Amino acid sequence: xxxxxxxIEDRITLTPAQMKSRKARNIAIxxxxxxxxxxxxxxxxxxLGPGILRPPS
Amino acid sequence: xxFISNNEPSAVLEPRISLAEPxxxxxxxxxxxxxxxIITALAGILIAPVPVHPLIGFVSLLxxxxxxxxxxxxxxxxxxxxxxxxxxxxxxxxxxxxxLPGEALAFGLTLAFLSVVTLGIVANWxxxxxxxxxxxxxxxxxxxxxxxxxxxxIVIGGAAGAxxxxxxxxxxxxxxxxxxxxxxxxxxxxxxxxxxxLALVKSQDYATAxxxxxxxxxxxxxxRLEILLYxxxxxxxxxxxxxMGFATWAYGIVAIVGGAAVLEAAIRVYRVREGEAANSAxxxxxxxxxLYLFALFLEIAGERTLDLFVxxxxxxx
Numbered sequence: 001x002x003x004x005x006x007x008i009e010d011r012i013t014l015t016p017a018q019m020k021s022r023k024a025r026n027i028a029i030x031x032x033x034x035x036x037x038x039x040x041x042x043x044x045x046x047x048l049g050p051g052i053l054r055p056p057s
Numbered sequence: 058x059x060f061i062s063n064n065e066p067s068a069v070l071e072p073r074i075s076l077a078e079p080x081x082x083x084x085x086x087x088x089x090x091x092x093x094x095i096i097t098a099l100a101g102i103l104i105a106p107v108p109v110h111p112l113i114g115f116v117s118l119l120x121x122x123x124x125x126x127x128x129x130x131x132x133x134x135x136x137x138x139x140x141x142x143x144x145x146x147x148x149x150x151x152x153x154x155x156x157l158p159g160e161a162l163a164f165g166l167t168l169a170f171l172s173v174v175t176l177g178i179v180a181n182w183x184x185x186x187x188x189x190x191x192x193x194x195x196x197x198x199x200x201x202x203x204x205x206x207x208x209x210x211i212v213i214g215g216a217a218g219a220x221x222x223x224x225x226x227x228x229x230x231x232x233x234x235x236x237x238x239x240x241x242x243x244x245x246x247x248x249x250x251x252x253x254x255l256a257l258v259k260s261q262d263y264a265t266a267x268x269x270x271x272x273x274x275x276x277x278x279x280x281r282l283e284i285l286l287y288x289x290x291x292x293x294x295x296x297x298x299x300x301m302g303f304a305t306w307a308y309g310i311v312a313i314v315g316g317a318a319v320l321e322a323a324i325r326v327y328r329v330r331e332g333e334a335a336n337s338a339x340x341x342x343x344x345x346x347x348l349y350l351f352a353l354f355l356e357i358a359g360e361r362t363l364d365l366f367v368x369x370x371x372x373x374x
Binding site: 012014017018021022024025027028036039042043046 | 074075076077078079082110112113116119171175178179
């Protein structure tokens with residue numbers, strides 16, 4: 001079993017303000033990544049044309 | 058965890074953990090400049106002879122806007138030292154300590170890469186190359202080189218701010234046209250009187266920061282003369298889109314009236330040289346020039362959008 005090289009008392013403990021800003025940044029990044037994925041999905045459909053949505057006969 | 062400085066054994070340094078909010082990152086993108094980029098690039102997209110698919114147009118516009126924002130973030134990263142001593146810019150996220158310099162750099166580089174690649178995939182690689190060149194020109198040529206070196210900084214550097222209509226047109230068509238170059242020329246010639254009007258008011262700020270703006274190097278009177286000369290060139294240039302036939306008579310009226318208003322404001326800046334009245338004249342020209350550019354490009358975008366809807370209606374009936 002490996003020992004933890006960093007002692008618990010040496011670890012960074014975020015202040016409430018740091019936690020709050022980190023959470024807000026994470027939410028913003030999540031929204032941006034989701035929007036980016038949505039854009040690429042929609043653009044792919046537009047570029048390939050409506051035929052991509054038709055099931056093969 | 059704490060870091061102990063080697064130089065001062067007694068000093069205990071706390072790690073710098075960011076307190077930046079999403080709003081601080083948004084401020085790095087220079088939203089007001091982005092608005093102008095969106096409108097000018099939109100005009101470039103809409104003057105294309107063949108209408109682009111709305112989604113492709115929207116995503117292209119978004120990529121161009123984000124590319125401009127990335128330039129702003131990289132500019133704020135590099136210029137944090139001079140922003141910190143200027144009253145106009147000292148509250149920007151990096152000098153204010155809200156965003157760490159490394160964060161601004163990483164943010165700017167990431168957005169620059171994503172915007173160029175996205176524009177290349179979604180529109181075409183000519184537009185992407187032009188966007189990459191715009192970012193390079195603004196960050197490296199203007200921010201890192203010209204800004205601290207020559208009073209012609211904003212004249213040459215203005216090319217970066219003038220490129221969005223060309224990038225927009227290239228995104229829509231895959232080429233560059235004379236019409237898009239005319240839109241480029243309007244913004245290019247508009248930039249010096251616009252920024253020098255501000256520089257006349259903030260010359261002390263620029264002197265403190267050591268930025269060689271025209272009023273600090275050649276003097277206020279010489280700057281006033283150059284503002285007047287550029288404004289004389291700008292007024293007829295603004296009318297060209299109507300003369301060349303890619304804007305309507307309504308645009309022509311806006312351009313003539315707006316151009317006359319900017320010219321009148323520039324004449325006032327040239328004549329009134331002393332005291333608060335001189336500052337007031339410069340601020341007036343600064344405000345008029347923003348309104349003028351917004352009006353020209355909104356008019357082009359508006360009438361082209363109207364055209365699209367009319368054509369759609371005709372096709373449907």
